[in-house]
Amino acid sequence: MLTGSEMGVIDENAAALGVPRKQLMESSGHAVARAVRSLADPGNRVTIVAGRGNNGGDALVTARFLDDYDLRVLLLGRPNAISTSISRENWEALQSAEYPTETVKDSTAFDLGTPDIVVDAMLGTGIAGDLREPEATAAAAMNESDATVLSVDVPSGLDAETGRLADNAVDADHVVTFHDTKPGLPDLEVPVTVADIGIPDAAELFVERGDLTRLERDPASHKGDNGEVLVVGGGPYTGAPALSAQAALRAGADLVRVACPEVVAREIQSYSENLILRPFDGDHLAPPHVDSLAELAAEHDTLIVGPGLGDADATLEAVADLLSGFEGTAVVDADALSVVPDIETDAELVCTPHQGELRGMGGETSEDWRERADLVESFASEVGQTLLVKGPYDVVSDGERTRVGRTGNPGMTVGGTGDVLAGVTGALACIQDPIDAAAIAAYAVGTVGDRVVDDRGYGLVATDLLDEIPSVLWQREAET
C-alpha cells in the first residue's frame, strides 16, 4: 500500500534514475487501455473524461491505444488550464492526430451521452476535499449513467493520502491503479487492477532527490515548531559537538543546545554564536549528570548523544543510563554506540555507525553492498532500532524498510563528517520518521560533499560542509 505522497517520492526518484514521469504516464495510459479492452469490445462507445492534471494526462494517452473503439475525449476545462507540461503534450498530440476531443467550459456544458464505458480520469492523487465544479456535475452524471465506470488510479473523489471518499465521489465499477494499491481502494469492494508501469525497484531502494520532497516547512510555523535538538557531547574533544550542533541548525532545526562539560563550554561556544550551551560540571560526562540531562532532554524533540564524549568508563555508563530512561528519539553516534546492544529502552534510536563501529556493536558487514544491506536489515531488526551504516553506499534500515544512499566521495573520509551527519539526522528526526530522517540525511550530506569536491577538489574539511547543507536540503528543483 502506498499513499499518494509516497508515490510522488518514488516517481521523482524514478525520474532521477532516468525514467521520467512522461514515460510512466505512457505506461499508465496503456494499462488503462488494456483494462478498457477487457471490459468492452472494439467498436463499443468509450468516453474519456479527463481532468487538467496528470490523472487526466494518463487517459489522454489511453485514447491513442483505442483507435478501434467509438471514442469521445472530454477535457474538463480549457486546454490552457492543463496544469502540467506532460499532460499538455499528450493533449496536443491528440489535436495533431485529429482525435475526437471536446472541451467542457463549465458544468452546464457537460453532456456524458450514453457510452458503454466511461473512463474517469478527472482526479487522482492530486485531489483535496470534495469534488468542485465541473468535476462534481460530471461525477453525478457518471454515477447516474448505465455505463461501466473505469477509474484511473483512484475513483475521482478518493483521497489517496487518507483513504477518505468524498460524498460526491465517482462510484467506480473498476479501478486501474499504478505500481501499488492506494489507501481506501480495498474498502471500495470493486475490482482493482494494480498495473506495473515500469518504475524500477531502485526508485524505492535508493535514496534520491524525490526523498527530499518529504521535507516541508510550514509558512505559519513558530520558533520551535521546526525542531529543538539537544546535543550531549564534548569533553575530550570540542569540535565534534560543535559540528553536530551547527549541522542541525543548517538542516533547519530552530533551536539547538549543547550540553557539555563545563571546562570545554567556552571553547565550544567560541566556534559559533549560534550555539546555546548548557554546561554540566567537570571535564567529562559521568553518572551524576544523568538526572538533570534527562530532564533537559525531555524538553527537546531529539537528542544527539556521542559526538566528542570519549570512551571513559564513567561516560559510557552515563550514556547507558541516559538512553535507558529516555522515551523520545535519539541519534547515537561515535563512542556512545557501544552501549546500545546492552541497554533496554523505550526510546527510538537512530544509530549512525561506520562499519568498524557496527562490528563493535556486534553487527556483521560485507564488502558487497547488497549483502551489507541484508546484514544491516537483520541486525536492525535484532536491535529493534534504526541503523544508518556509513560507507561508500550508506545503508539505512529499521529492520523492515531498508534504503541505500549512494552519494558521497572519498574526500569525506576526513574527520568530522560523521558529526555533521549526526547533526543533520537529529534535526530531520524532529520532523520525519527516524528511517526517513536517516535516509535523507545520508543522501543530503553525501550530496553536499560531492558539491564541495566538484567545486574545490579533495582536501575538504568538515566545516566546508556546513554552509552547503541548506541549499541541498531546501532548494530543490522539482520536475513538473
Ligand SMILES: NC(=O)C1=CN([C@@H]2O[C@H](COP(=O)(O)OP(=O)(O)OC[C@H]3O[C@@H](n4cnc5c(N)ncnc54)[C@H](O)[C@@H]3O)[C@@H](O)[C@H]2O)[C@H](O)CC1
Ligand atoms: N505518481 C506516479 O507515479 C504517476 C502518476 N500519474 C498520474 O498522475 C496523477 C496525479 O496527478 P496530479 O497532476 O498530481 O493531480 P490530479 O490529476 O489528481 O489533480 C490535480 C488537479 O486537480 C485539481 N483539484 C484538486 N482538488 C480538487 C477538487 N476537490 N475538485 C476539483 N479539482 C481539484 C487541482 O487544482 C489540479 O489542477 C496520479 O493519480 C496518476 O493518475 C502519472 O501517470 C505518472 C506516474
Ligand SMILES: [K+]
Ligand atoms: K480518477
